[in-house]
Amino acid sequence: MNIQDGQIPDYLLSVIKEQIVIYNQGRSITQYNEIPDTTQIPIANQTLWFKIPDVICVFVDMLGSTKLSAAKQDKGTAGAYQLFTNTAVRIFHEMEAPYIDVRGDGVFALFNSNQIYRAFVSAVSFKTFADLEFVPRIEQLTTVKVGCHIGIDQKTVLVRKIGLKRKNGRSDRQNEVWAGKPVNMAAKLASLSAHNQLFVSDRYYEKLKDDKVRYSCGCPNNNMELLWKECDVRENKLFDFDKAYYIESNWCKTHGRDFFESLIELDK
Numbered sequence: 001m002n003i004q005d006g007q008i009p010d011y012l013l014s015v016i017k018e019q020i021v022i023y024n025q026g027r028s029i030t031q032y033n034e035i036p037d038t039t040q041i042p043i044a045n046q047t048l049w050f051k052i053p054d055v056i057c058v059f060v061d062m063l064g065s066t067k068l069s070a071a072k073q074d075k076g077t078a079g080a081y082q083l084f085t086n087t088a089v090r091i092f093h094e095m096e097a098p099y100i101d102v103r104g105d106g107v108f109a110l111f112n113s114n115q116i117y118r119a120f121v122s123a124v125s126f127k128t129f130a131d132l133e134f135v136p137r138i139e140q141l142t143t144v145k146v147g148c149h150i151g152i153d154q155k156t157v158l159v160r161k162i163g164l165k166r167k168n169g170r171s172d173r174q175n176e177v178w179a180g181k182p183v184n185m186a187a188k189l190a191s192l193s194a195h196n197q198l199f200v201s202d203r204y205y206e207k208l209k210d211d212k213v214r215y216s217c218g219c220p221n222n223n224m225e226l227l228w229k230e231c232d233v234r235e236n237k238l239f240d241f242d243k244a245y246y247i248e249s250n251w252c253k254t255h256g257r258d259f260f261e262s263l264i265e266l267d268k
Helices: 010-024 074-094 116-142 181-192 256-265
Strands: 028-031 048-063 099-103 106-111 147-163 174-180 197-201 229-232 243-247
Touching: 048 074, 048 116, 048 174, 048 181, 074 099, 074 106, 074 116, 099 174, 106 116, 106 181, 116 147, 116 197, 116 256, 147 181, 174 181, 181 197
Parallel strands: 028 048, 147 197
Antiparallel strands: 048 106, 048 147, 099 106, 147 174, 197 243, 229 243
16 A cells, blocks of 8 residues: 555655654644634644534536637626636625635635525625626626536534745645535535526525515515525435425515625624
């Protein structure tokens, strides 16, 4: 099972052996009740991980980005990536997400367990932007039909920094690793969705108890309806839960801001 001498260069073999020594030391886990500042997440202590319960992940991903060409549509492609990712990062930041990361043409934000509705309104706000602003603008510029996937999940995570400690002012060779289900499941839920659908796991959906989340405002005919549809995912081995729920509506043009503001208050 072991790599043999002469199989790979000695300097790479020494790297592998060093990491195996660290692995054999085991791991120590420290419990946190909320997502720490990134400066607190360990990298120097090789065995230390933080454990945080009930973290919420909102994952947004560009649909149709493979149709964009950096060679043939350089300005349009650059504009699409910048508009999509920058807007996601700024919305998540304004909603006070403790952690935000960019992954290619996707962005994910992590919220604490007491930010259930902030996570939700950030997702619906980005969904509304993507449908009404992003998609038509990029199609007009590039003629490419793009869209947006969105998924949300909530569960316990483990986190530490992986990579090289800062050296010569560089920090680009280290990053936070969030082990556990939320980021993975939110990304898979996003991939399950069509454009303008927001998919959430059943365990997150159960936390959304307010009627302003569950039901429409009644516009345009004063007819309040359940917004969510159920999706059975028991046969899909990608998921560790049985049901997902999704919505297709954006913020109402008449009542959207009022709903937004009242939902934010529920997290206080």
